[in-house]
Amino acid sequence: MRKTALLFGFLLPLVGFVFGFSNPGYKIALVPGIATNPFYISMYHGAKKAADQLGVELVWQGPNNWDFVEETRIVETLIARGDIDAILIAPCDPEALKEPLRRAREAGIVVITVDTDINDPEARIRLTNIASDNYLGGYLAGETLAKAIGGKGKVALMGAMVGVTTNELRYAGFKDAIANYPGIQIVSTQYSGEDQAKAAEQMQTVLLTFPDLAGAFGVDTPTAHGCAIGIRTAGKTGKVVLVGFDAQPLEIEDVHEGLITMLVAQAPYAMGYLGVQFAYDYLEGFLSGFPGNFTTGFYVITKDNVSASETQKWIYQTELPK
Known part of the structure; x- marks a missing residue:
């Protein structure tokens, strides 16, 4: 009906x-x-x-x-x-x-x-709220990361804001997904406040503290892109699986460069x-x-499909319509 x-x-x-x-x-x-x-x-x-x-x-x-x-x-x-x-x-x-x-x-x-x-x-x-199921998105990010690192290793939750509904749901979903893998430990949780430079610094600090870090989840664009910068600065490109959220052009470039392994696009x-x-x-x-x-819904972007025609409609736009 x-x-x-x-x-x-x-x-x-x-x-x-x-x-x-x-x-x-x-x-x-x-x-x-x-x-x-x-x-x-x-x-x-x-x-x-x-x-x-x-x-x-x-x-x-x-x-x-x-x-x-x-x-x-x-x-x-x-x-x-x-x-x-x-x-x-x-x-x-x-x-x-x-x-x-x-x-x-x-x-x-x-x-x-x-x-x-x-x-x-x-x-x-x-009347209603129209949005992604952010818990599901966080869970999808956790599952994606866990499978990419073979179900074992140390990971970091690189958060953004505290108290924002979308972020909190993503944190919860990610943690619940990782809890299904006894071989994976969340060894660090950081909050960047959506500050890209701060996220880059935090990522470098986490990598210094845990040089064997297997992966990380960047909960939004400034955080994920900042983490990508931090990984590159630390000389860890290709050695840390970074799963990001959203699909802004900066993040798409990071996928092409091998800094972000996967993106969960809204x-x-x-x-x-x-x-x-x-x-x-x-x-x-x-x-x-x-x-x-x-x-x-969501769409997972990887280096394998980032240039595909189907993927292009999921990449966020930067200019208002004329």
Whole structure:
């Protein structure tokens, strides 16, 4: 039944075009976690594609840094405009954004979270969260790393932020996957704060402390790329299996150079596309119920498939659509 409703939601805009139904003139805002990040730029490409197909206006406004204070101000500005029908947002903090988004909902604005989420288990504020299953992604990274090192050896968990929902789920998934291999030890856990230079320094320190380190997991782009730099600086290229997360151009270069062994790529384009589609369908009354979470998939990139045509659609984009 749900599949039928979704199909109906996708087809109705086309029917409206053919028979001359009026354009509803909706305005949907997309608020990324960081406006300049290729992950969110790729999300915008997907959202813009859906917006153009549906005939709605897409408003793009986000912070230049991972900053919940700046993001809160953006939400308040969107509420004050009085013409925004829906907000798609990647909250920078699961608690700090609850009240601003509650005010948006009370103002009649549809709220959908994308990528990250707020603490709203009963969905009283947002309709749904569209994101990767980050626990599964972390688990996939752990399994991939474990198999690559033959199920034994010392590994490091190179984390980024503490308390961010996406990161915490990846940590948990990775640890649970590694726990299935008695021959593997997590000998070091570091947090870079998404600082690439700090991640590089941390990776070098871990390699000095554990010269026999078999592998590492870099939980996001700044961390994974920083770890790749640290491995190269330490003269360990090709000697440490590094599994990264995401598929930004910097990481793709690291795969080509043999610094990153594997990447677990997300689907931000799909998150943006579905966010606009779901908001439109809800506003039009086509759909009234949503799952609490709607998950998108993963794709593992390696040196063997990095140049394949199938892989290219998973690589994140760096320029906004014109």
